[in-house]
Amino acid sequence: DVKVTQSSRYLVKRTGEKVFLECVQDMDHENMFWYRQDPGLGLRLIYFSYDVKMKEKGDIPEGYSVSREKKERFSLILESASTNQTSMYLCASSLDLAGLDSSSYEQYFGPGTRLTVT
Amino acid sequence: GQQVMQIPQYQHVQEGEDFTTYCNSSTTLSNIQWYKQRPGGHPVFLIQLVKSGEVKKQKRLTFQFGEAKKNSSLHITATQTTDVGTYFCAGHRGSTLGRLYFGRGTQLTVWP
Numbered sequence: 001d002v003k004v005t006q007s008s009r010y011l012v013k014r015t016g017e018k019v020f021l022e023c024v025q026d027m028d029h030e031n032m033f034w035y036r037q038d039p040g041l042g043l044r045l046i047y048f049s050y051d052v053k054m055k056e057k058g059d060i061p062e063g064y065s066v067s068r069e070k071k072e073r074f075s076l077i078l079e080s081a082s083t084n085q086t087s088m089y090l091c092a093s094s095l096d097l098a099g100l101d102s103s104s105y106e107q108y109f110g111p112g113t114r115l116t117v118t
Numbered sequence: 119g120q121q122v123m124q125i126p127q128y129q130h131v132q133e134g135e136d137f138t139t140y141c142n143s144s145t146t147l148s149n150i151q152w153y154k155q156r157p158g159g160h161p162v163f164l165i166q167l168v169k170s171g172e173v174k175k176q177k178r179l180t181f182q183f184g185e186a187k188k189n190s191s192l193h194i195t196a197t198q199t200t201d202v203g204t205y206f207c208a209g210h211r212g213s214t215l216g217r218l219y220f221g222r223g224t225q226l227t228v229w230p
Binding site: 030031033040041042043045048050056058090092094096105106107108109110111112 | 124127149151153159160161162163166206208210216217218220221222223
């Protein structure tokens with residue numbers, strides 16, 4: 001059974017702290033994604049990675065960075081947490097597009113980390 | 119800006135009524151996917167459509183992909199309380215390294 005796990009279900013941090021959110025997938029997927037979800041705004045892409053050590057900015061990368069040193073692990077880093085980063089953070093993974101038919105690109109989501117910055 | 123628009127944002131129906139959510143993209147999509155997120159849960163993949171004009175059914179759910187591959191709809195016949203949740207559409211564009219462009223979702227509430 002496919003699995004995406006996230007390091008914490010709930011997290012409370014103080015303003016200015018450096019925060020690490022970890023995501024691990026066991027499906028050998030090339031692509032990994034970080035989203036934040038806020039009421040009424042849907043899923044907004046922060047960063048994604050299509051290979052080890054590769055990263056691409058999504059729609060809202062400001063205030064965040066990412067790290068992908070191993071294929072199965074994708075970390076989201078809040079360099080200096082602020083209250084407006086209080087949100088639900090969702091990690092996802094998917095197979096790569098190249099060489100596959102178009103029926104294999106679904107994203108598998110982790111359970112999410114609800115981060116509160118006070 | 120918002121590249122995939124989804125309406126309505128909220129829908130409240132009585133059990134047994136039908137429900138439809140619509141998705142429109144500003145650009146042609148290579149495919150469209152639909153996800154369901156139950157309250158307190160995470161998005162779960164429902165289905166993917168690839169071909170222009172494609173229609174797929176899953177029991178009471180009917181999914182359509184428009185002829186121009188810019189719009190899609192999800193229709194639920196005779197809703198049940200188990201249909202409660204937020205439904206997201208999402209599409210791939212040809213050269214975007216696997217990222218999906220998500221609509222903001224339609225939150226469905228079903229009254230018993």
